Every structure is written in C-alpha cells, then in structure tokens.
Amino acid sequence: MTATWKIELVPVPVTDVDRAKEFYVRIGFAADHDRQVREGLRFVQLTPPGSACSIVIGEGITGKTPGTQEIQVVVPDAEIARKQLVEAGVEASEIDDQPWGHFVYFKDPDGNSWSLQAIDHRPQG
Numbered sequence: 001m002t003a004t005w006k007i008e009l010v011p012v013p014v015t016d017v018d019r020a021k022e023f024y025v026r027i028g029f030a031a032d033h034d035r036q037v038r039e040g041l042r043f044v045q046l047t048p049p050g051s052a053c054s055i056v057i058g059e060g061i062t063g064k065t066p067g068t069q070e071i072q073v074v075v076p077d078a079e080i081a082r083k084q085l086v087e088a089g090v091e092a093s094e095i096d097d098q099p100w101g102h103f104v105y106f107k108d109p110d111g112n113s114w115s116l117q118a119i120d121h122r123p124q125g
Helices: 017-026 078-087
Strands: 009-011 030-038 041-047 054-059 070-074 096-098 101-107 113-119
Touching (some): 017 030
Parallel strands (some): 070 113
Antiparallel strands (some): 041 054, 096 101, 101 113
C-alpha cells in the first residue's frame, strides 16, 4: 500500500515580495502567513481560492530565478476565472479551447506563468 501524498506548497520566485503579495491577494488568493523568520528569510504563504495547495513567496525561499516558475491549476469555469482576472486588472489570454479542456494563461508581475484549466467533461466522439 502506498502512503497518501498531497502537494502542500509550491515556491514562486519573485523580486518584490510586497508587490507579488498584493498581486496574488488582488486576484483572490488568501494571505495565510507573512513572517520575517530571520534576517534574509521572509515566508509569505498564499492559497488560491478553494485549493488545498498553497504557494510561498518571500526572501530566501528558493534559488529559482524570478519569472521561471510555471504552474497549472484547475478551475471549474475558464470564462469566470478569466473574467475575475481581467476585473482585477490582470492581462489574461483569451480562452484557449483544447479537446482536453479550456485554458486561460496569465503571468504575475515577475513573469511566472500560470495556466488555468477548466477540464472538458463533454463526451468525446
């Protein structure tokens, strides 16, 4: 038997922690924690609406270069998700219809890429 594995936290590299935090809160993420653990280590945990997995931004969090992270999340409705982004002032792609789902793409202020997928449950024919 295999133990249960659940993704808990994904680091997202940013150049300006406060700007990134404001961006993610503006698009609907909950600001769960913001702690200056010690000099050179600030931990900011943010959770997308309805998600069991969070992201972490901050100082001293990851060695990844800002703008290199790519994350895909599932949303119930691509059109509603896109509307929410646009209303929050985010440049979001038009809906990309694929046989396996409907996608919306956007980037955070540092260029980290996000893909929102609404899974297509229509019967394939």
